Amino acid sequence: MRKKLKMPSIGGKTIILNVVKYLLAIIIAVIPLIPVWSMLLWLAVQSFSGRVILGIIPSEVTFKNWRFLWSPIKMGLKEYPNIWPVTLNTLFLALGVTGLVVFVSTLGGYALSRMEFKGRMELMQFIIALHAFPSIILLIALFVILNNLGLYGKGYMTLVGIILIKAGLEIPMATWIIKGFFDAIPWDLEWAALVDGCTRWKAWRTVILPLVLPGIGAISIFSFLSGWSEFLLVFTYVEDEAYYTLPVLIYHMIGEFKFIDWGMLAALGLFFTIPTIIFFSTSQKLLLRIYVGGIKR
Secondary structure (H helix, E strand, C coil): CCCCCCCCCHHHHHHHHHHHHHHHHHHHHHCCHHHHHHHHHHHHHHHCECCEECCCEECCECCHHHHHHCCCEEECCEEECCHHHHHHHHHHHHHHHHHHHHHHHHHHHHHHHHCCCCCHHHHHHHHHHHCCCCHHHHHHHHHHHHHHCCCCCCCHHHHHHHHHHHHHHHHHHHHHHHHHHHHCCCHHHHHHHHHCCCCHHHHHHHHHHHHHHHHHHHHHHHHHHHHHCCCHHHHHHCCCHHHCCHHHHHHHHHHCHHHCCHHHHHHHHHHHHHHHHHHHHHCHHHHCCCEECCEEC
8 A cells, every 4th residue: 555645744844944044144144254254264273383274274383473572573674663662552552542432422312312402313324424534635735734733743742642642533433323222212311310400510420321231342343453453644654663553563564575474473463352352242242232112021
């Protein structure tokens, strides 16, 4: 007798479709990350290897490529500044930009979201228009301003000037982003705080600000990465090698093409990415907190 084939039930079809959807979603999400993970894998392998076979297979493990951590960087006939002062310069620039951007944009975003004043819409439109112009066209004008202010060629004061410039370029978009978070907070919460006796400043600081922490985390990450990876302004305005930042140092090392040490360059590149990875990973929980109507979900 012939056995009748049992057709899968509707529930079985649904499970199969869901599995296929999840697999497609995973594949689509993973494929764009393959080049990124490949580069990070190459950096990790190359930085701890004396010689690499087929690009990613180490033939020997060594810490020689990390010698810049305890000795001056020598490439050919050139000796570059010690890595730790350069790292501190980069951290000073990144944290300075982050602090200034977060402080000004949170105040500005709150004002644009909560206050009605003449020219408010025109100001918001102007914020968007500012990003239509590349910052490179401002290099000569900014040089003249820094020189007139006495901030050109003055060591850390030049880095302070670059912090002001970089923060000024980042604040408009950060203000626009944080404004959206303020818009999502109901007026009822602020009114209740004012009725309870809070001043406008205290209501902003104790009631409203904690609810926009995810937005502050977002603009903090963007500002930190922008300051940490800033190259053009430092390369243009900083003359003394003692005040270089890591991107400029890496650029000069790449320029020593005939004498370049690829292993040390890979280790330096990996060293350059570590703070950004730490900063991003520690702020993940903050970014995943979403507030709707004052209730955490």
